[in-house]
Amino acid sequence: QQQVKQSPQSLIVQKGGISIINCAYENTAFDYFPWYQQFPGKGPALLIAIRPDVSEKKEGRFTISFNKSAKQFSLHIMDSQPGDSATYFCAASIPGGKLIFGQGTELSVKP
Amino acid sequence: EPEVTQTPSHQVTQMGQEVILRCVPISNHLYFYWYRQILGQKVEFLVSFYNNEISEKSEIFDDQFSVERPDGSNFTLKIRSTKLEDSAMYFCASSKGLAGGYEQYFGPGTRLTVT
Numbered sequence: 745q746q747q748v749k750q751s752p753q754s755l756i757v758q759k760g761g762i763s764i765i766n767c768a769y770e771n772t773a774f775d776y777f778p779w780y781q782q783f784p785g786k787g788p789a790l791l792i793a794i795r796p797d798v799s800e801k802k803e804g805r806f807t808i809s810f811n812k813s814a815k816q817f818s819l820h821i822m823d824s825q826p827g828d829s830a831t832y833f834c835a836a837s838i839p840g841g842k843l844i845f846g847q848g849t850e851l852s853v854k855p
Numbered sequence: 856e857p858e859v860t861q862t863p864s865h866q867v868t869q870m871g872q873e874v875i876l877r878c879v880p881i882s883n884h885l886y887f888y889w890y891r892q893i894l895g896q897k898v899e900f901l902v903s904f905y906n907n908e909i910s911e912k913s914e915i916f917d918d919q920f921s922v923e924r925p926d927g928s929n930f931t932l933k934i935r936s937t938k939l940e941d942s943a944m945y946f947c948a949s950s951k952g953l954a955g956g957y958e959q960y961f962g963p964g965t966r967l968t969v970t
Contacts, residue, residue: 776957778958778959780898780961786964787946787961787962787963788961789961790958790959790960790961833897833898835898837957840905840952840957841903841911842888842900842911842913843888843890843898844900845897845898845899846897847896847897848897
């Protein structure tokens with residue numbers, strides 16, 4: 745019930761392509777869904793987040809799509825760049841609560 | 856831009872020794888967290904802290920672990936008697952909470968190596 749499942753585990757995309765990472769959850773009490781970007785040896789950096797009252801949120805090249813009925817959400821990175829190469833984690837929480845992280849997706853953007 | 860800071864960046868200790876990991880959360884934040892990440896794995900919640908007391912803890916956070924906010928700025932994680940399996944990156948995070956927003960901002964981490 746507390747798990748967040750993330751796929752794929754790794755992803756290789758050409759420069760300029762679209763990177764898509766998917767997550768699924770079971771706990772319907774979750775109401776906050778952030779995505780974090782992590783470079784090697786660094787802490788997770790908050791990228792973008794969504795609440796279940798909207799189906800999509802866009803910030804620059806990053807878009808979260810949210811499907812409440814399917815209990816799924818995804819991160820789309822448009823025009824992917826080599827500098828986007830990092831590990832991406834989805835997460836979920838109840839208000840003010842702990843973050844439950846997915847397993848992570850290692851993204852590699854090839855020039 | 857305000858940041859969460861952590862010290863030290865790397866701590867090497869022998870099994871059975873006590874370690875204290877230090878964090879300075881963002882100044883107007885009210886909720887504080889510790890997470891850990893074993894190499895190559897996902898980030899796992901350890902404990903949350905609000906209003907000078909633990910709000911929630913995971914099963915990882917056993918009697919060997921404790922947290923403290925000794926003054927108005929620092930937030931510490933103590934591991935009383937370290938084990939080999941405590942080797943991991945430890946991240947501190949903070950958020951404003953409630954009306955201020957639930958975004959959690961992470962520090963750069965402390966790499967703990969237990970030998």
